[in-house]
Amino acid sequence: MAEIAELTAAVREFSQERDWEQFHDPKSLVLALVGEVGELAELFQWVxxxxAAERFSAPERRARAAEEMADVLVYLVRLADVLGVDLGAAARAKLADSHRRFPAAAHHGVAPHKA
Structure with missing residues (x-):
């Protein structure tokens, strides 16, 4: 997960160099993140x-999706940094919890649902 730490440092430095930290409160970052997720969703809206997988295998569509996914990731990383969340550790903990809650033998081929 060193890549996440490196990306976090790079995004933080980018923000500091532009004096944008003043705009990066958690609420503003969440709203920016939601906006970027919306832009990603828009690409798939009527597909x-x-x-979907076949259409986005085309290089130009894949590149557009990659741009929006990168925006989502950057805002998520920035939000985690501002809140002091170790995103790698949080993701590993969540995955471990999902392994516990959804053992493969009991959930193979079955979509999880809220009870």
Whole structure:
């Protein structure tokens, strides 16, 4: 997870160099993150689910999706940094919890649902 730490440092430095930290309160970052997720969702909005993977295998569509995913990741990393969250550790903990809650033998091929 060293890549996450390196990315966090790079995004923090980018923000500091531009004096943008003053704008990076948690609420503003969450709103920016939601906006970027919306832009990513817009790319898929009217694409039939069965065709999405194939359509986004085209280089130009994949590149557009990658741009929006990168925006989402950058804002998420920045939010985690501002809140003091170790994103790598949080993701590992969440995955471990999911392994416990959804053992493969009991959930193979079955979509999880809220009870």
């Amino acid at each position: 039939p689910a069965a065709e």
